[in-house]
Amino acid sequence: MEAHGEPGGGTNATAQQEQAPVFHMEKICKHFGGVQAAIDVSIALRAREVVALVGNNGAGKSTVLRIASGVIEPDSGKLYLDGKQIELHGPREARALGMETVPQELSLAPHLSVAANMFLGREVVRGWGPLRILNKSLMRRRTAELIGGFGIHIPNLDGRVFDLSGGQQQGVAIGRALAWGSRVVILDEPTAALGIEETARVESTLLKMREAGVGVLLVSHNLDQVFRVSDRIYVLRRGRIVGERMTNATTADEIVALITGATTGTVEVGQSGEGVDNGYAQ
Numbered sequence: 018m019e020a021h022g023e024p025g026g027g028t029n030a031t032a033q034q035e036q037a038p039v040f041h042m043e044k045i046c047k048h049f050g051g052v053q054a055a056i057d058v059s060i061a062l063r064a065r066e067v068v069a070l071v072g073n074n075g076a077g078k079s080t081v082l083r084i085a086s087g088v089i090e091p092d093s094g095k096l097y098l099d100g101k102q103i104e105l106h107g108p109r110e111a112r113a114l115g116m117e118t119v120p121q122e123l124s125l126a127p128h129l130s131v132a133a134n135m136f137l138g139r140e141v142v143r144g145w146g147p148l149r150i151l152n153k154s155l156m157r158r159r160t161a162e163l164i165g166g167f168g169i170h171i172p173n174l175d176g177r178v179f180d181l182s183g184g185q186q187q188g189v190a191i192g193r194a195l196a197w198g199s200r201v202v203i204l205d206e207p208t209a210a211l212g213i214e215e216t217a218r219v220e221s222t223l224l225k226m227r228e229a230g231v232g233v234l235l236v237s238h239n240l241d242q243v244f245r246v247s248d249r250i251y252v253l254r255r256g257r258i259v260g261e262r263m264t265n266a267t268t269a270d271e272i273v274a275l276i277t278g279a280t281t282g283t284v285e286v287g288q289s290g291e292g293v294d295n296g297y298a299q
């Protein structure tokens with residue numbers, strides 16, 4: 018843990034708890050037919066914080082992240098950025114606000130090149146008016162820098178994403194989110210398809226983003242990863258938040274017990290004593 022600075026930590030913990038969230042979700046509900054996928058979910062994310070959201074398959078994690086990234090709209094509940102209520106009618110609106118997402122199902126355009134995917138919707142142009150042309154060499158150079166940072170080797174950045182391995186595609190998606198997510202980065206199982214070394218680099222990049230002031234919301238089934246990178250953990254079970262803990266004040270055993278329901282969920286924060294439903298309501 019020391020290698021990554023102080024997750025959750027040390028003397029910063031109190032200051033961090035007092036800081037207003039950069040992004041928060043308040044009492045979000047979402048159902049699909051008869052399935053209540055999210056029930057009164059409240060989650061707060063501060064700048065300079067990595068927050069993990071964990072839970073079993075089908076607990077509602079991706080549903081919550083899709084709502085946070087504008088892919089689907091909640092039945093009820095509110096979203097706030099910098100304390101101001103926002104409504105997201107699509108991922109583009111979230112991206113325009115500096116909120117980037119790496120979804121569980123990859124969202125790349127398979128028949129476009131790696132560089133074109135990297136700059137999708139943000140193409141760099143030269144000139145103006147009818148003479149505008151895409152500045153492909155600049156986009157290719159930036160793409161090489163961004164992806165190279167994770168040690169993910171992609172032989173041809175002009176090649177179609179379709180032809181890349183799953184891990185390479187994941188690398189492109191993560192690189193794109195980390196490149197453009199200036200306020201909030203939301204990741205759903207980002208390293209599931211990556212090797213050990215690439216995973217370690219992605220984790221260290223997440224921590225660098227945190228240092229740069231970004232709020233990171235991470236869904237991961239890998240509890241070791243959650244303990245390596247997160248400052249705070251929310252546990253979701255059957256659509257409800259059943260626990261919130263400071264990472265440095267809990268154990269994997271406790272988190273597993275909350276995930277499986279072996280302990281009855283009490284919504285309490287490890288250190289601060291705040292409840293998730295009372296701290297951020299406005």
Ligand SMILES: Nc1ncnc2c1ncn2[C@@H]1O[C@H](COP(=O)(O)OP(=O)(O)OP(=O)(O)O)[C@@H](O)[C@H]1O
Binds near residue numbers: 049050054075079
């Ligand atoms: N578009 C949809 N239509 C119908 N049901 C859905 C839809 N999306 C999610 N669900 C249901 O909502 C529940 C929560 O799903 P969700 O994908 O959020 O779970 P998850 O926690 O991300 O699971 P996993 O760990 O497997 O990714 C599940 O029962 C799922 O079947």
Ligand SMILES: [Mg+2]
Binds near residue numbers: 078079121205
């Ligand atoms: Mg999911």
